Amino acid sequence: MDYQSFCQQYQPSKKELFTQFYRFFKDKFSVKNERIAVEKLATIIEATFKLSANQSFANMSLRQLSKESGLSMGGLYAYIQNKQQLSLFIHEFLSYFVIKTINQVTKNKGCNNLECIIKTHIYLSELLQPWFFFAFMESKNLSRDEIKAAIQSDLLMESKLIEVIKRGQQEEIYSTILKAETVASLTKPLLSEWYLKRWKYKKRGMSIDQYCLAVMIFIERGLTSPHSLSEFENNEKP
Amino acid sequence: MDYQSFCQQYQPSKKELFTQFYRFFKDKFSVKNERIAVEKLATIIEATFKLSANQSFANMSLRQLSKESGLSMGGLYAYIQNKQQLSLFIHEFLSYFVIKTINQVTKNKGCNNLECIIKTHIYLSELLQPWFFFAFMESKNLSRDEIKAAIQSDLLMESKLIEVIKRGQQEEIYSTILKAETVASLTKPLLSEWYLKRWKYKKRGMSIDQYCLAVMIFIERGLTSPHSLSEFENNEKP
DNA sequence: TAAAAAATCGAGCGTTCGCTCTATATTGAC
DNA sequence: GTCAATATAGAGCGAACGCTCGATTTTTTA
Numbered sequence: 293m294d295y296q297s298f299c300q301q302y303q304p305s306k307k308e309l310f311t312q313f314y315r316f317f318k319d320k321f322s323v324k325n326e327r328i329a330v331e332k333l334a335t336i337i338e339a340t341f342k343l344s345a346n347q348s349f350a351n352m353s354l355r356q357l358s359k360e361s362g363l364s365m366g367g368l369y370a371y372i373q374n375k376q377q378l379s380l381f382i383h384e385f386l387s388y389f390v391i392k393t394i395n396q397v398t399k400n401k402g403c404n405n406l407e408c409i410i411k412t413h414i415y416l417s418e419l420l421q422p423w424f425f426f427a428f429m430e431s432k433n434l435s436r437d438e439i440k441a442a443i444q445s446d447l448l449m450e451s452k453l454i455e456v457i458k459r460g461q462q463e464e465i466y467s468t469i470l471k472a473e474t475v476a477s478l479t480k481p482l483l484s485e486w487y488l489k490r491w492k493y494k495k496r497g498m499s500i501d502q503y504c505l506a507v508m509i510f511i512e513r514g515l516t517s518p519h520s521l522s523e524f525e526n527n528e529k530p
Numbered sequence: 531m532d533y534q535s536f537c538q539q540y541q542p543s544k545k546e547l548f549t550q551f552y553r554f555f556k557d558k559f560s561v562k563n564e565r566i567a568v569e570k571l572a573t574i575i576e577a578t579f580k581l582s583a584n585q586s587f588a589n590m591s592l593r594q595l596s597k598e599s600g601l602s603m604g605g606l607y608a609y610i611q612n613k614q615q616l617s618l619f620i621h622e623f624l625s626y627f628v629i630k631t632i633n634q635v636t637k638n639k640g641c642n643n644l645e646c647i648i649k650t651h652i653y654l655s656e657l658l659q660p661w662f663f664f665a666f667m668e669s670k671n672l673s674r675d676e677i678k679a680a681i682q683s684d685l686l687m688e689s690k691l692i693e694v695i696k697r698g699q700q701e702e703i704y705s706t707i708l709k710a711e712t713v714a715s716l717t718k719p720l721l722s723e724w725y726l727k728r729w730k731y732k733k734r735g736m737s738i739d740q741y742c743l744a745v746m747i748f749i750e751r752g753l754t755s756p757h758s759l760s761e762f763e764n765n766e767k768p
Numbered sequence: 769t770a771a772a773a774a775a776t777c778g779a780g781c782g783t784t785c786g787c788t789c790t791a792t793a794t795t796g797a798c
Numbered sequence: 799g800t801c802a803a804t805a806t807a808g809a810g811c812g813a814a815c816g817c818t819c820g821a822t823t824t825t826t827t828a
Contacts, residue, residue: 348670350588364807432586467755474744481719510716514752517705602777
């Protein structure tokens with residue numbers, strides 16, 4: 293699986309994505325016409341990402357959002373009940389979408405391994421980079437109840453990682469020197485790195501598949517040269 | 531070097547820390563009495579960390595800060611010229627302090643290696659956890675000019691990492707399968723992980739030195755079991 | 769201990785915020 | 799083309815914001 297083939301199977305068009313978004317929260321919107329709502333929601337959400345990236349969601353005013361999205365204040369409030377809900381919608385839909393896709397992918401034959409899960413996450417975070425970035429940066433503004441729904445996808449990701457690592461350890465493909473939970477915890481920030489510092493890797497000319505390969509090599513092999521591995525075993529093993 | 535010995539050498543008392551802070555920005559404060567200023571600055575900064583952690587700096591009002599720190603609005607403004615400057619001071623002082631300490635540590639004999647640099651960063655981020663957390667989460671609110679000063683410590687850290695990795699590669703201790711720059715970039719989020727998700731590791735009962743060890747093992751050895759390394763070499767090497 | 773200097777107080781200023789509500793414009797069924 | 803139904807506009811509301819400044823308290827000086 294590479295990024296291109298992933299996209300062919302799982303990349304929704306903008307229209308498809310926001311149609312799903314609209315239907316997910318359908319009863320919360322006062323706008324009943326799906327065609328209109330989907331189009332307006334797309335501009336609202338995208339304007340939110342743009343403004344939040346430059347400042348932060350808290351510093352973004354609804355007047356700015358109104359101007360950026362081309363809707364009036366009243367028009368805006370046909371789609372959100374309050375500012376906080378806008379942030380909540382983004383978190384909840386992303387979580388739903390990530391879970392859905394991960395479950396789809398891992399159901400495929402030969403796709404329930406470390407490489408596949410890691411690639412799925414990185415590819416997804418590329419398709420929905422503004423969503424992932426927003427969710428990471430603004431997660432603090434959620435109340436305790438709201439967080440529970442929002443981190444479901446995080447928990448699923450972590451449990452999937454632990455599962456495949458444990459299996460690898462049982463099959464003696466993977467070392468047991470670190471607990472699977474520890475490896476999973478250390479792996480997650482390598483996934484976030486891609487969507488948090490995306491500009492950095494673009495600037496360096498590193499493609500997403502090169503990044504995935506680097507992460508896989510890093511996770512599986514580490515830094516140590518095969519030449520010096522035996523020495524290392526003697527010196528550093530606790 | 532372990533955390534305890536690091537603390538003995540480099541941990542400043544609260545008073546020492548904020549005395550340095552006061553002197554670093556001395557001419558910006560209207561309060562001339564160092565003893566008074568140091569004490570008040572400590573309460574202001576700590577209140578800022580507390581409130582920003584629960585909401586965000588943008589959502590924190592100066593009335594909240596006034597209440598939390600026990601100073602009046604006017605009292606507060608003897609120490610800051612405006613809200614934005616408070617955030618800027620925190621960023622700038624942290625960057626200064628980190629650079630100072632890293633340079634101190636790496637000057638020591640036998641301390642210019644990967645383990646030492648990584649430990650220094652993780653230990654520092656433990657001593658100054660609220661500072662690191664704040665700087666990471668609120669970096670977006672800085673203007674372009676302000677960012678330049680704030681990320682100096684980040685750039686220093688990255689260049690130190692690259693330096694020692696390159697040296698390790700020349701000495702054939704480290705594999706050259708990944709570029710030093712790539713390894714350094716993937717290492718950094720493992721350092722941030724400790725201060726961003728500190729509660730998680732505390733809850734698990736993982737000590738800071740256990741975390742450091744896990745990171746070192748992860749970086750140097752990766753996941754692959756020595757048993758399967760030779761197979762892996764044949765299958766996965768690009 | 770009295771006067772000068774320094775530090776703090778907090779009501780109040782102008783502004784902007786999130787949000788509402790009525791008037792208007794747009795849409796779709798017939 | 800007409801008329802309900804639906805969707806959008808934007809001035810206006812009270813509240814909260816960042817910040818100021820003369821009054822007051824605390825500290826230092828002599």
